Amino acid sequence: MxxxxxxxxxxxxxxxxxxxxxxxxxxxxxxxxxVGKALAERLSWPFIEGDMFHSEANIKKMRRNEPLDDDDRRxxxxxxxxxxxxxxDKGSSAVxxxxxxxxxxRKILRGTESNVNFVFLIGDREDLHQRLVSRQNxxxxxxxxxxxxxxxKLTDDILLINSDQPVETIVDSISNWLISLENExxxx
Numbered sequence: 001m002x003x004x005x006x007x008x009x010x011x012x013x014x015x016x017x018x019x020x021x022x023x024x025x026x027x028x029x030x031x032x033x034x035v036g037k038a039l040a041e042r043l044s045w046p047f048i049e050g051d052m053f054h055s056e057a058n059i060k061k062m063r064r065n066e067p068l069d070d071d072d073r074r075x076x077x078x079x080x081x082x083x084x085x086x087x088x089d090k091g092s093s094a095v096x097x098x099x100x101x102x103x104x105x106r107k108i109l110r111g112t113e114s115n116v117n118f119v120f121l122i123g124d125r126e127d128l129h130q131r132l133v134s135r136q137n138x139x140x141x142x143x144x145x146x147x148x149x150x151x152x153k154l155t156d157d158i159l160l161i162n163s164d165q166p167v168e169t170i171v172d173s174i175s176n177w178l179i180s181l182e183n184e185x186x187x188x
Contacts, residue, residue, distance in 0.1 A: 159177050
């Protein structure tokens with residue numbers, strides 16, 4: 001997947017020293033939005049719901065239980081990258097919930113920014129499926145879980161957290177990890 005220079009906006013020109021974007025990733029049903037909202041509240045940061053940046057065509061496709069392909073996701077990821085850049089240009093921090101299943105998707109989201117970090121919520125397929133079956137009023141159905149699991153490619157630059165824990169425990173773990181990141185940056 002390629003992203004054009006114009007899509008990268010100012011992040012190709014500079015690294016932001018203030019602000020941080022924390023992306024809560026994972027497959028549908030892993031709890032990205034629930035954890036992301038709770039974490040944003042804990043940190044007093046804005047919460048960005050990545051699903052709100054999908055095109056109507058993408059939403060219709062997912063409602064038909066058709067998985068999105070790279071061409072479907074490219075404009076969505078570019079819009080999210082632009083939103084990330086908008087926050088960092090202002091020196092602001094935010095929590096973003098976004099599946100970010102593949103390394104090349106994460107590369108588009110991050111651009112050249114060093115202050116964009118990823119936490120992925122992982123879980124047992126059956127637990128994830130049960131969450132999706134019981135979830136209401138969402139365009140992403142349980143039938144798409146297997147295609148998302150197949151697309152998921154984890155890399156070593158991601159904090160992995162098991163999603164079967166209480167939300168408060170997950171938020172504590174992420175908060176502690178953020179403190180260690182800040183301490184590392186202060187020592188650099």
